[in-house]
Amino acid sequence: MTVMAQPLRVLVVDDDFYVANLHRQYVDDLPGFTALPxxxxxxxxxxxxxxxxxxxxxLDVYLPDGSGLELLAGLSCDAFVLTAAAERATVYRALRAGALCYLVKPFVADFLAERLMAYARYRNILSSAPDLTAETIARAQRVFHAVDAAVGPAGRSATEGAVLAAVSAAGGELSAHEVARAVGVSRATAQRYLTALAASGQIHMRLRYGTTGRPEHRYAASSR
Structure with a gap:
């Protein structure tokens, strides 16, 4: 898997100074992202x-000089809507205007972080593919929405779902370090989830032996 060399640049638009800086800090705390003022x-x-x-x-909806949705429709970049507005009509309007994600405030940091990491994987797939085929686009969309799909009746955590999605999207074998970088977690955390997923048969693990030292564990999507 190719990891994006340049950090993704994120602009927070919110008239609440405290909230805006809190969200900016959420972004800056993630590997592969940098927040503009x-x-x-x-x-x-x-x-x-x-x-x-x-x-x-x-993007917030409630701004002093109008609705954030006025800006959304004309954006030349991607957008998440982060707002206290939970009216059904507002949600529909935002999604129709192109919002990739709609989060209702307040939410915990992990909730946004998981979606930002999924966004990075989505961008990585689209930017690294030599040709944008229908299958590639569908795979990128599946990876972006894997965070929500991972939290289902079986109780899988969002992090486990993100690890599984990263391995599934790779198109080849990954090390625990490469998975950790793709998901934005520590190597130890990635290794823990990889071990559990391999034990349950959801991914495949093999040992790659080098000339010296311990063999390296390599992980790939399960063929079953």
């Missing part, structure tokens, strides 16, 4: 987006 209005957002060209905007 937050802005608190539509006017500021338009200036910064035109000048800085972020990869992703985390």
């Amino acid at each position: 937050p802005v608190g209005s539509l006017a500021e957002a338009r200036v910064v987006i035109d000048a800085q060209r972020p990869d992703l905007v985390l």
Whole structure:
């Protein structure tokens, strides 16, 4: 799997200074992401987006000079909507306008972090493929939505789902270190979930022997 060399640049648009900086910190704490200084209005957002060209905007709906949804429809980059607005009509409008994700405040840091990591994997698949085939696009979409799919009746954690999705999307074998980088967790955490997934038969593990030292564990999607 190719890991994106350049960090994904994220702009937080929220007029609540405390919330904006909290979300900016959530972004900066994740490997592979960097946050631009937050802005608190539509006017500021338009200036910064035109000048800085972020990869992703985390957009509030309630802004002092209008609705964030006014900005959403014309964006030339991706967007998550992060808002207290939970009205059905607002959610539908945001999704129709192109929001990749709609999160209702308040939420815990892990909730946003999991979706940002899924977004990074989605971008990685689309940017590293030599040709964007229907299968590649569908695989990227599956990986992006794997966070939600992973939390189901079986009780699988979002992290376990993200590890499984990273291995499934790789198209080959990965080491625990490579999985950790793709998911944005420590190597020890990745190894723990990989071991459990291999034991249950959901992924395949083999040992690769080098000239010296211990054999390396390699993981791939299960063929069953």
